[in-house]
Amino acid sequence: MESKLKILELIQGIVNRMSSNSFTLKGWAVTLVAAIFVLSSDDVDKEYFVLLVLIPILMFWILDAYYLMKERAYIKLYNKTRTIEPESIDFDLATEQSSFCDYIKSFFSVAEILFYIPMTVIVTIIICIVLKDWSMSIQILKNIQ
Secondary structure, eight states: OHHHHHHHHHHHHHHHHHHHHHHHHHHHHHHHHHHHHHHOOTTSOHHHHHHHHHHHHHHHHHHHHHHHHHHHHHHHHHHHHHTSOGGGOOOOOOOOOOOHHHHHHHHTSHHHHHHHHHHHHHHHHHHHHHHOOHHHHHHHHHHHO
């Protein structure tokens, strides 16, 4: 029984680390986007400014979804391990291979959507206000799509 508790503690530590990484990424995303706005100058090309702000959001979202996918895989391993008899535990911490579908589910999970979509909308509104020319703002956003 002691070996079972030990492996469950190891898996729980990994899940905690993945969760901490996700939280840290969200903090870095906000910090980096705010820093880009603060450090941007008036002579920056407007189209590149939009990309300069929106690309880091997308990159952090991709990385955050990856950590969430890995966290879910370790939670599955935890649940599988807790139901195994203590004598048959092999201390293998490898998870099942995650599929692209698992990644997409993580990417569009509630936790990710409720953070990154509002952040993108707020950043887009700020960009439109900073550009002050609504027609130019709309044209730039259409060009990105």
